[in-house]
Amino acid sequence: MTETVLEIDRVSKSFGDNKANDAISMTLGRGEIVALLGENGAGKTTLMSILFGHYVPDEGRIRIAGADLPPGKPRAAIHAGIGMVHQHFSLAPNLTVLENVMTGTETLWSWRSEAGRARAKLKSLAERFGLAVDPDARLGDLSVGEQQRVEILKALYNDARILILDEPTAVLTNLEAETLFATLKQMARQGLSLIFISHKLDEVMAAADRVVVLRGGKVVAERRAAATSKAELAELMVGHRVARPVREAHARGEAVLEAAAVSVRIDGVDRLKEVSFRLHAGEVLGIIGVSGNGQAALAGLLSGTLARSAGDILLYGAAIGDLSVAGTVAAGIGRIPEDRTREGAIGEMAVWENAVLERIDEPRFSRHGLVDRKAAVAFADAIVRDFDVRGGGPLTRTRLLSGGNMQKLILGRNLAERPRILIAAQPARGLDEGAVAAVHARILDARKAGTAVLLISEDLDEVIGLADRIQAIVGGRLSPPVSADEVDARALGLMMAGAWQKEAA
Amino acid sequence: MRFERREHRPLALIVLTPLLAVAAALALSGLLIAAAGAPVLEAYWRILVGAFGSRLSATETLTRATPLMLTGLAAAVAFRARVWNIGGEGQFYLGAIAVAAVGSQLLAGAPGYLSMPLLLLAGAVAGMILLIIPLWLRLRFSVDEVVTSLLLNFVAVLVVSMLIDGPLKDPLAFGWPQSQSVPDAAMLPKLMARSRLHWGFGIALVLAFVVHFVQSRTVFGLKSRAAGLSPEGAVFAGVPLARTLLFVACLSGGLAGLAGAVEVMGVKGYVTTDLSPGFGYSGIVVAMLAGLHPLGVVLAALFTATMFVGADGMSRALKIPTYIADVTVALSLITMLVAVFFAQYRIRR
Numbered sequence: 001m002t003e004t005v006l007e008i009d010r011v012s013k014s015f016g017d018n019k020a021n022d023a024i025s026m027t028l029g030r031g032e033i034v035a036l037l038g039e040n041g042a043g044k045t046t047l048m049s050i051l052f053g054h055y056v057p058d059e060g061r062i063r064i065a066g067a068d069l070p071p072g073k074p075r076a077a078i079h080a081g082i083g084m085v086h087q088h089f090s091l092a093p094n095l096t097v098l099e100n101v102m103t104g105t106e107t108l109w110s111w112r113s114e115a116g117r118a119r120a121k122l123k124s125l126a127e128r129f130g131l132a133v134d135p136d137a138r139l140g141d142l143s144v145g146e147q148q149r150v151e152i153l154k155a156l157y158n159d160a161r162i163l164i165l166d167e168p169t170a171v172l173t174n175l176e177a178e179t180l181f182a183t184l185k186q187m188a189r190q191g192l193s194l195i196f197i198s199h200k201l202d203e204v205m206a207a208a209d210r211v212v213v214l215r216g217g218k219v220v221a222e223r224r225a226a227a228t229s230k231a232e233l234a235e236l237m238v239g240h241r242v243a244r245p246v247r248e249a250h251a252r253g254e255a256v257l258e259a260a261a262v263s264v265r266i267d268g269v270d271r272l273k274e275v276s277f278r279l280h281a282g283e284v285l286g287i288i289g290v291s292g293n294g295q296a297a298l299a300g301l302l303s304g305t306l307a308r309s310a311g312d313i314l315l316y317g318a319a320i321g322d323l324s325v326a327g328t329v330a331a332g333i334g335r336i337p338e339d340r341t342r343e344g345a346i347g348e349m350a351v352w353e354n355a356v357l358e359r360i361d362e363p364r365f366s367r368h369g370l371v372d373r374k375a376a377v378a379f380a381d382a383i384v385r386d387f388d389v390r391g392g393g394p395l396t397r398t399r400l401l402s403g404g405n406m407q408k409l410i411l412g413r414n415l416a417e418r419p420r421i422l423i424a425a426q427p428a429r430g431l432d433e434g435a436v437a438a439v440h441a442r443i444l445d446a447r448k449a450g451t452a453v454l455l456i457s458e459d460l461d462e463v464i465g466l467a468d469r470i471q472a473i474v475g476g477r478l479s480p481p482v483s484a485d486e487v488d489a490r491a492l493g494l495m496m497a498g499a500w501q502k503e504a505a
Numbered sequence: 506m507r508f509e510r511r512e513h514r515p516l517a518l519i520v521l522t523p524l525l526a527v528a529a530a531l532a533l534s535g536l537l538i539a540a541a542g543a544p545v546l547e548a549y550w551r552i553l554v555g556a557f558g559s560r561l562s563a564t565e566t567l568t569r570a571t572p573l574m575l576t577g578l579a580a581a582v583a584f585r586a587r588v589w590n591i592g593g594e595g596q597f598y599l600g601a602i603a604v605a606a607v608g609s610q611l612l613a614g615a616p617g618y619l620s621m622p623l624l625l626l627a628g629a630v631a632g633m634i635l636l637i638i639p640l641w642l643r644l645r646f647s648v649d650e651v652v653t654s655l656l657l658n659f660v661a662v663l664v665v666s667m668l669i670d671g672p673l674k675d676p677l678a679f680g681w682p683q684s685q686s687v688p689d690a691a692m693l694p695k696l697m698a699r700s701r702l703h704w705g706f707g708i709a710l711v712l713a714f715v716v717h718f719v720q721s722r723t724v725f726g727l728k729s730r731a732a733g734l735s736p737e738g739a740v741f742a743g744v745p746l747a748r749t750l751l752f753v754a755c756l757s758g759g760l761a762g763l764a765g766a767v768e769v770m771g772v773k774g775y776v777t778t779d780l781s782p783g784f785g786y787s788g789i790v791v792a793m794l795a796g797l798h799p800l801g802v803v804l805a806a807l808f809t810a811t812m813f814v815g816a817d818g819m820s821r822a823l824k825i826p827t828y829i830a831d832v833t834v835a836l837s838l839i840t841m842l843v844a845v846f847f848a849q850y851r852i853r854r
Contacts, residue, residue, distance in 0.1 A: 305740055325743030335741075343741040348734045357731055357742040366724045373722075 002029040005193050011060030020046040022217040033194045035204040038214035039432035044197045048164050052084045053077040083155025085165045093140030101154045125156050129187050145176035165196040173290045181207040199432050201230045238433050245441045246465050253281030256452045257421050262311030264297045271297035275478040284453040286467030294476035295456050299425040303335040304328040329358050334414030338425035344410045347399030352380035354398050355413045387412035404435030425456040474498040518848050526844040530837035543823040555818020556811040564700035570810035574709040575764035576788025577802040583757035585797050586733035592654030593761040594785025595661030596635045600628035600762030602665045604769045605776045608687035620691040625766050632762015633755045640754040644747050666778050684776040693771040703771035717799040729753050790838045
């Protein structure tokens with residue numbers, strides 16, 4: 001038995017009537033990686049906020065190496081050796097890496113900067129843990145993965161012995177995530193203790209020694225990673241067995257949307273290069289690829305927010321020039337944007353307003369420039385009911401919905417109109433298992449009803465489960481399509497790496 | 506101690522917020538009154554008497570509130586759509602000088618039913634143009650309109666100052682820099698005899714209701730709010746961003762220009778560089794006090810006018826400076842900002 005560095009002892013915390021943490025107890029050993037697994041809203045982030053002193057628990061205690069940690073004092077938590085790597089980095093993009101790391105550690109009352117000493121310390125930490133990064137690079141110029149490294153280095157610079165990572169892979173590509181896990185394991189080997197928060201089963205199995213499962217604010221199980229399985233964890237996390245729905249074979253219809261050698265240029269850079277695809281009614285065409293390879297341009301092009309620079313788009317067999325937002329909506333193209341909080345919905349507006357905004361000029365929702373509020377609210381009400389949006393009604397501010405329910409709203413406002421085409425970019429990203437299953441089921445229902453679905457995703461499981469045909473997007477180019485029944489994860493991995501480009505050359 | 510965002514704001518809280526803010530501002534300025542050696546409660550009483558104690562003072566307060574309502578609406582409309590129009594003062598002056606120019610040069614002999622609406626329009630258009638410039642700079646080059654619209658205030662006042670000392674100078678004003686007058690036929694009729702209260706008050710009141718209707722019921726209101734809250738979200742939903750913000754700028758700049766037009770046509774008849782005691786800037790305070798609600802603007806403008814007009818009476822009776830009104834209004838903005846914060850967040854220990 002290794003020495004226990006952290007002990008959480010029956011910690012409870014309520015917000016109003018909502019018991020976010022209910023008598024939670026867990027321990028963390030030296031050199032151990034513990035995954036805190038749970039759905040969105042299970043209480044993971046609340047627990048870690050208590051640990052880091054952001055919240056004061058209603059009951060319970062926290063002990064670090066046997067000594068009580070005073071509640072509600074982030075400074076005490078830092079002093080005790082707790083470091084937190086936030087999901088949304090708390091770094092300043094206009095400062096250099098070194099300046100970011102030093103921020104908050106230097107006293108304001110000293111004439112001399114400690115930059116020299118800090119640089120040496122940063123360098124030795126980077127070497128020791130394999131976190132290579134240029135101390136003089138401006139943070140804003142770094143990739144997300146590198147920025148996360150800086151955030152980790154910052155915690156280590158403050159002499160953290162216990163590192164908490166809040167959904168560290170949410171912003172990373174698959175490759176970056178693997179690098180991160182290797183780093184975490186190295187850190188654990190060197191005696192650091194880590195807790196990482198996640199709702200992704202794959203990474204929990206890949207990285208953790210031990211898994212603590214939270215559900216509804218309670219610890220429902222604790223397992224050694226070696227002695228459990230993804231299936232068991234999924235069941236523990238959700239409380240019942242969830243199976244992601246899988247497509248059934250059925251015949252596809254005619255081609256409804258075609259791209260012929262379409263390019264998109266943004267600020268002088270070709271984001272899409274002569275991409276061609278043919279999307280048929282009643283099929284799901286999966287576009288897989290590591291993020292940043294042109295997915296945003298493809299989604300923007302087909303959602304009507306980006307114009308093409310070359311090539312043709314054919315809608316229902318006829319060339320249509322550029323799509324506009326109004327044109328796509330009117331043509332029966334449903335659109336699910338990649339970033340639901342930035343593009344998909346406006347948080348400060350009511351659910352009903354978000355439900356009808358893209359259709360507000362249609363005569364059923366407005367006449368002579370006046371909003372028919374009753375009709376709009378009724379439309380939103382039907383979506384809330386039919387698509388099982390929980391946590392609010394048509395008049396609720398949309399920001400108050402959870403990610404999954406917001407996604408159901410966005411899905412609902414598209415599918416309620418029985419679109420002939422659905423452009424879905426990362427439709428299940430960041431959702432918990434229950435919500436993923438719901439979103440997938442809806443997409444498959446639409447496919448069955450004859451909707452042509454273009455699914456842009458980084459999640460291999462998702463694409464394999466839903467898509468009939470798959471094309472990979474690499475550096476703005478699309479691979480030729482392959483049938484989903486004829487490929488496995490390995491073949492898809494090669495496609496995402498661009499192996500088809502060498503064959504063509 | 507820390508702050509958490511309130512997820513549900515009860516209606517009572519929304520209504521109470523400005524009232525508490527004003528009460529706090531009055532209490533704080535009471536300290537200053539006491540420091541000046543005057544009885545605090547009597548000072549407040551004198552302010553009320555000064556603002557509403559006689560028919561003359563009451564109409565004067567309403568006259569003072571008129572341009573404040575319009576500049577307040579201008580700021581509220583713009584801020585709702587996150588167009589940070591700090592240029593109300595410049596738009597006010599351009600609206601005023603447009604009225605003086607068009608009224609004295611082009612429409613000098615026109616009958617009132619023709620010249621009045623045309624002059625109001627001229628004032629509004631002048632204000633619009635002054636706000637379209639910063640908006641265009643923002644849309645085209647991402648220049649912050651807070652800076653540009655603010656700096657254009659000084660440009661506008663200097664242009665006015667040049668015009669009233671040059672081409673538009675009134676030759677009968679004994680050399681004072683003063684514009685030629687709007688013909689009597691184009692002056693807004695008085696709302697009440699033997700007072701300065703004019704039809705501009707009615708216009709401002711009606712416009713407050715019109716703006717409220719536009720914001721709460723029309724497609725344009727919905728789209729402009731979306732554009733302000735989340736440009737990306739609005740674009741994704743097909744809201745034409747540039748066009749929507751351009752309309753907002755026209756509305757906002759037009760209202761501020763109208764304030765200047767109404768002040769010239771209702772009260773002064775001509776333009777000087779002290780036509781506005783900061784109506785454009787006070788409009789921002791009014792809009793904030795009103796929580797950016799158009800009908801709230803009416804009340805906030807009345808409060809501000811009450812303080813300004815009432816402070817004169819208090820000053821005469823108690824021999825303390827009228828600056829106390831400026832202090833109270835300024836304090837009420839600060840307390841309002843604090844109150845809005847507490848209405849949105851709650852304290853947790």
